[in-house]
Structures are given as C-alpha cells and as structure tokens.
Amino acid sequence: MVELSCHLPANFKSINTLRELLKYIGEETDTKLEKYSGIELALIEIFTNIVKHSGVVADDLIDVRLRSDSRELEIKFIDTGEKFLPTILETVMPHMTTKKIELLPESGFGVPLVVSLSDSVRYERKDEKNFTTLIFVLDED
Amino acid sequence: MLKLVDSKLKRYKLLKVESLVLDCTNFSEFKFDLAMELRPDETIILNLENVNFVDSSGLGALISGLKAIGNPDHLILCGLNEQIVELLELTCLDKVFKTTKDYQAALEEVGAR
C-alpha cells in the first residue's frame, strides 16, 4: 500500500502536479495506471470543479491524498470551500442524442463524467471541509 | 491554436489543432479561433491528432463549435485518441459528432480525394 499526500494550490497550474502524482503512485505500486485513462480525467474534473465552484479562496490549498495497492486506487480531495450539494453526485449525464443541435448543453458534464469513470464516489462534509473520495478498482493482471 | 492545413472554397477546411490539450486552460481560445474560421456551407475537418487530453471544458468548446456551425454533417473530428473517443462515448456524443480515423479519411468523405 503506497500513500501520497500533497497540498496543491487551488488553480489550474496544479493540474500537471496532479498528473505527476498519479504517474508516481502508478510507478510505486507497479501498476500501469495509463491503461485506465478515465482516472486522469476523473481526478482533473474533480480538481477543476473544486477550483471553479467551491469558492475556495486564493490562499487556500486543496489537500490531495492518494492511496494505492495493485487492486485499488483511492484518491481523496479535501477542500475548505463551500458545502457541495450532495445531490450533485446524483446528476445524470445530460441527454445528447434526442436534442437538436441548438439545444445541446455546453457544460455540466464534469460531475456525471466523474461518476461514470469511477467505481465509487463519496462526498462528506466534516469540520467545515469537503471530503470527496474517488475509488478505482484495478484489474489484477 | 488552429493551423490551416488545406481548404477548398465552399467545400471544406482542414484545421489542425496545434496544442496538446483541449481543456479548462485553453478552451476559450479554441472557441474564438474556430469561430474565426467558419464560413457558410463549408465543412470543417478538425484534426486532433496532436491532442492527447480533452476534459469537460474542452468538450463544451467542441459542442459550442458544432452549434456555431449548425449542421452536424459540416464538422468532422479526426485523429482522436483513445481518451477522446472514450469521452465521446461516455457522453453519448459519439452519436452526435461525425468522426473519422484520420484526416485522409475525412478528406475522402468530403470528396477531396
């Protein structure tokens, strides 16, 4: 079991750092995480969601904690932003095929994507902080 | 961030996306650059072979491009890597966007070859 944790400033520059962390933990646990392209996307979507919508202020840092063995990868995001609506996790992917082109939505895919890409998404509000946890089940190869 | 590779007046325009990602950091520049290229009744072929990552913001920008063009037959996405293909499938947009494997196939579609 390998554990990493890092405080990342709440801005888009941290995205590359997030990628590096993921790569690193993959190396440490000897799992080819690149196979799972959805993991990178899910992490980045959660992170940018926090940056854009939680109201975290400039001085704030987002606490990112990764835990992995070869069977499962868990990533926890702890931020000091506003309370997320729990129902946000229940949002469904916006319907695409039945709509006319003019009516296609241009946003709102972020959270439904994360839910589709992860094996489990949990959200908890504790001590004035948001805890968002993603779990990915990895194939035993 | 769009390179004009080839075009035939009133038929098609082949644009190559030069950046490595299409995401929250550059989606608005993409939208602007694409808007500059649009002409009525011309098919836009967007070569994404350089792009290895698209997030939901990038996806939103592609949808915005499609809406600006107006006709789904007039936009062809090509050179999509696994990540982008998976993203389109997850959002059911693979049924909305026209895609081809590479730009050569797209050019064939518009009768350029």
Next chain:
Amino acid sequence: MTHRILVVDDSEENRLMVRYCLAADGYEVDELDSGQELLDLGEKIVNFDLILLDVMMPNLDGFETCRRLKNQKFASNIPVIFLTAETEEDSRVSGFEAGGIDYILKPFGRKELGMRVKSHLALSRKLNEVNSQNETLQANLKRGAEIQTAFLPSKSFQHPDFNIAWNYQPVEHIAGDMFGFINFDDGSLGVYLLDVCGHGTSAALVASAVCGAITTNRKLMGYEVQGKYFPRDPSEFFELLSEHFPYEKYESYFTFSYVVINSANSSITAGVAGHPPPYQINAFDVHKINVVGPILGIDLGSKWQSQTSIFNENDKIVIVSDGILELTNEHGRFEKYMNFLLSKYASCSAADLVKSLHAQINEFVDNGEIKDDLTIICIENK
C-alpha cells in the same frame, strides 16, 4: 511565425495557381471567390496577414471591394495586393487610391509572387510598429497628459452591479501607471492596472501604446462568439499581450494587475504579471489574492496563473499600484499597514475607502518625496 494569406478571385484556376505558388513557402492560404464574400467576413479579416485581391470580378470589382474594405477601421492595416492583367497606368493609380499597396500583373511567376508577399508582410509589420511609435511620440510631444486622460475611464464611469472609486496620482504630469475598465457582454467587468517600469515620458509613452492596443484590439482582452464579447482568462490575456509587446518593441518591461468580476456569478478571476496582487475584502477577512506571474516583456517560459474565487455582495476588491506598497518611511514600508487599514475601512463605501487610504498615504509620507505613480482602485459588489 506562419502567415495567413487570403486570395480573392472568381476564377478557381487562378486561386489554385496562387495556392500552388505560396504553399512551398509555408504560408497558410485561404480563399474566397467574390468581393462581397470578403466584405461579409467583417472583423474576421484580422485573422489574415495579407490579402491578394483580383481586380476583374463580376458584380463587385477588386477596386470597389478594397475601397469598401478599407473604409472599416479594423481593416486599415491589412496589406492588399491587387492581381490584375491590366497594364494601363490609370488602373494602377486607381488601385492605390482604393487602398491597395501594390500590384502584381498576371501572369505572374511563382518567385515573383512569393517575393512580393514576403516583402509586404515584412513592411506591414515594420509599418505597424513605426505607426504606433510615431503616434505615441507625436501625441506625447504635443499633448502629453491629454492622451493619457483619453485612455483613462471617465470620472462618471458606472456599472450597475458595482460601486467603483479610484484615486489616480501620477508623480509627474504624465504617468507610467494607467488603468481601465472593460465591459463584457456577459455582464462581467474587467479592471486592469498597468504599470510600466520606470516613470516619466518614456514610461508614459509605452503605457499609452499598451492601453491603446488593448482598447483598439479587442481580441486581446476578450473574444467574440456570435457577436457577443466575452472575457478571456487573465493568463490568456497576458500571453497575448506578451506576444504583442516583447521587450524589444519599446525597450520596456511592464506589469499588470487584472481582475474580471461578475456579479451574477459572484465570481472574481484575477491574474497578475509581475505586479503585487489585488486585495480582496470579504465578510471575514482581508487578504491578497494568491496569484503570481512573470513581468511582461521577457519570455521566461513560465506561464501566467489566474485565480478564481467568490466575490459576494458587499465584498470589495482593492487594486493598488506597487508605488504605494513600496513607500517607505522611518517605520518601514507602507505595505505592512495595508491589511490593517483595509480591515479598518472594510465596511466603508468604495469611495470612502479610497479617500481614507489616500489620506493615510499622505500621512505616511508626511511631506516626504513621492517618487512613483500612485493609483488606488476600489470596487464593491453591490
């Protein structure tokens, strides 16, 4: 840097010929087949670096097309070269009168076309530089401060969602500090403070040139989608600005502080380029917005950041030029007192905050010498 050339000719054969000639030189070539279509492009024309325009076209000929094109301000700098078989002197003269800058006679060879295009692209670049330099030199020599005031917001500038106040105090008659407000069609307000390194005449010239570029080239600060103007992210804006104003252009570095605020979204996006960040006052505290970014004019390779945070009702943003933070007396730098003072004035109106802060600055300096431009801007979310 690749250049974009637009060829307008009703004959497909001719367009293919031009394309063939220019392709080898690495230009990106786009085509249109009528003068009317060229005019229909509207502002999209700025995407091109040069236009090759056929003269003999049905409906709207090349000369008339060029005349109408050049009547529009945004098209005034784009070089237009006519393609024609005409050899009479009269027609060539009409071409120049219509706003073209050169003529290529058909049939032309590949080399000739390539050379003309290359020459005019280089000239056009040089001309743009010289033009803006000339303009600022002339203006400054004759009218100095008047030019600056023209770029500054009018005293009565208002926005329905925000209370805005400022105090602008250049150390000399003309300043290296300038600031402005930009309205976007999504209800956002962009507020920028530009601080050219140094002060006095040369700094003021650069400041005016940069402000001028920002106001006339709307593509820098925002982008248009379907006729509506939206704000760019500060980091994108800085990238574009640094491309337009490398150090070599005016031998100056400059710094920026830029925020985009939106009342409907309660959001503020901030970015800085080599300048201390703005202060944000909200219900609980006063703090500097956490953004950094390199100075403009040097290519350091590092990118600019931007920071988005919540901007609620009654919150305030205070942008001060670094001249203020660097003021020093026997007790130290004025910057030390900023958090305390802003907390003290947190519940004042924007106008009172600016007035009080200005009074504090005067007290701090106490008849000492002020060596830099001082600018305070305060914006309150109504």
